[in-house]
Amino acid sequence: MTFASAGHPRTPTQRWFADGLRRVMLAQGLEQTSPDRAPRIVLHFVDREVPRPFRRRAQASFVVSVVEGPAPEGDILPAIYPLLVRTLGNMVIYLVPRNGRALAYVVTLEQGYFTIEESDDRIFFEKVYERLFPLASAQLVINNEFHPDLEPELWGGDELTAALAEAGRRLDALRLLPAAFPIEELLSPRDLAHVKRLFGIGGLSYGNLSARRDATRFWMSASGVNKGNLKVIGRDFLIVKGYDAGRNVILLSVPPMVEPRRVSVDAIEHWMIYTSHPGVGAIIHVHAWMDGVPSTQVQYPCGTRELAQAVSDLVAASLDPTRAVVGLRNHGLTITGPSIQDILERIEGRIIPRVPMS
Numbered sequence: 009m010t011f012a013s014a015g016h017p018r019t020p021t022q023r024w025f026a027d028g029l030r031r032v033m034l035a036q037g038l039e040q041t042s043p044d045r046a047p048r049i050v051l052h053f054v055d056r057e058v059p060r061p062f063r064r065r066a067q068a069s070f071v072v073s074v075v076e077g078p079a080p081e082g083d084i085l086p087a088i089y090p091l092l093v094r095t096l097g098n099m100v101i102y103l104v105p106r107n108g109r110a111l112a113y114v115v116t117l118e119q120g121y122f123t124i125e126e127s128d129d130r131i132f133f134e135k136v137y138e139r140l141f142p143l144a145s146a147q148l149v150i151n152n153e154f155h156p157d158l159e160p161e162l163w164g165g166d167e168l169t170a171a172l173a174e175a176g177r178r179l180d181a182l183r184l185l186p187a188a189f190p191i192e193e194l195l196s197p198r199d200l201a202h203v204k205r206l207f208g209i210g211g212l213s214y215g216n217l218s219a220r221r222d223a224t225r226f227w228m229s230a231s232g233v234n235k236g237n238l239k240v241i242g243r244d245f246l247i248v249k250g251y252d253a254g255r256n257v258i259l260l261s262v263p264p265m266v267e268p269r270r271v272s273v274d275a276i277e278h279w280m281i282y283t284s285h286p287g288v289g290a291i292i293h294v295h296a297w298m299d300g301v302p303s304t305q306v307q308y309p310c311g312t313r314e315l316a317q318a319v320s321d322l323v324a325a326s327l328d329p330t331r332a333v334v335g336l337r338n339h340g341l342t343i344t345g346p347s348i349q350d351i352l353e354r355i356e357g358r359i360i361p362r363v364p365m366s
């Protein structure tokens with residue numbers, strides 16, 4: 009696996025961070041290369057006053073934007089997340105200088121965050137590496153292939169899409185589907201197009217819903233759409249009909265006349281769950297929490313095979329996989345049910361809008 013540095017570590021704290029993390033990565037057997045040779049990990053040193061984007065050549069590059077600044081006042085996400093969007097990073101490491109070292113705020117694309125601070129440099133950089141490496145090495149499954157072969161009787165939807173639309177409205181009313189992050193306001197049209205292409209998203213919105221159509225297919229909400237207003241087949245809802253592991257692509261059936269939107273990046277996770285559990289009829293994913301739920305340990309990014317596998321394993325390990333509630337660390341919940349109505353009845357009054365961060 010390869011890594012590279014981009015931008016310039018200007019300050020003593022940035023140089024300390026660049027040297028320390030580089031030492032750990034070399035010790036772990038990673039190879040340093042140049043930023044234009046599609047490295048797997050890019051450490052992008054950014055000026056907080058002028059946060060410029062790093063444009064990857066490859067989807068597989070995991071870009072860590074390293075920024076230095078004063079301790080954020082108030083909430084962490086509004087202070088730091090815009091830097092992630094502006095620099096087109098997968099993760100921001102925000103360094104607050106302290107006693108010749110730094111307190112690091114780590115913020116991910118899924119809006120998870122945590123802090124790392126150690127009085128021993130070796131332990132500090134090993135902790136940074138331990139939290140960064142599994143995310144950077146995870147495999148994205150976000151490519152979509154559209155087949156205009158949806159049967160005409162489904163072009164207008166069915167009772168399942170009607171139930172999903174209703175569920176979307178209820179989740180929206182419960183404020184469990186945070187509004188799309190206004191990336192349009194933070195990015196130039198060119199950078200926005202780049203982000204959408206790169207991450208296979210229609211915009212940064214959180215949460216998704218799906219329902220099984222038959223033994224092999226399910227309906228799922230599209231990426232970046234307002235889940236409070238789901239309507240059009242091929243644009244708001246798509247039929248996932250398979251996953252081609254050899255080509256690493258999600259296969260979708262759409263009506264012939266529609267310019268299709270991409271399916272939610274979590275399609276691979278839902279596909280794994282439906283495939284392993286014939287009794288699961290519906291799945292929702294929200295950025296919210298419930299007390300006492302089992303949770304994944306590693307904070308893999310959305311749309312990766314590793315996150316899908318970790319969630320699917322916890323569903324399989326639960327007492328009743330057809331009625332499972334699984335926590336995704338620093339991220340949210342994935343909930344299965346025999347039907348979407350069953351899920352809504354089980355979560356109402358028990359769900360907490362704020363995800364605990366660790």
Ligand SMILES: [Zn+2]
Binds near residue numbers: 118215295
């Ligand atoms: Zn999510």
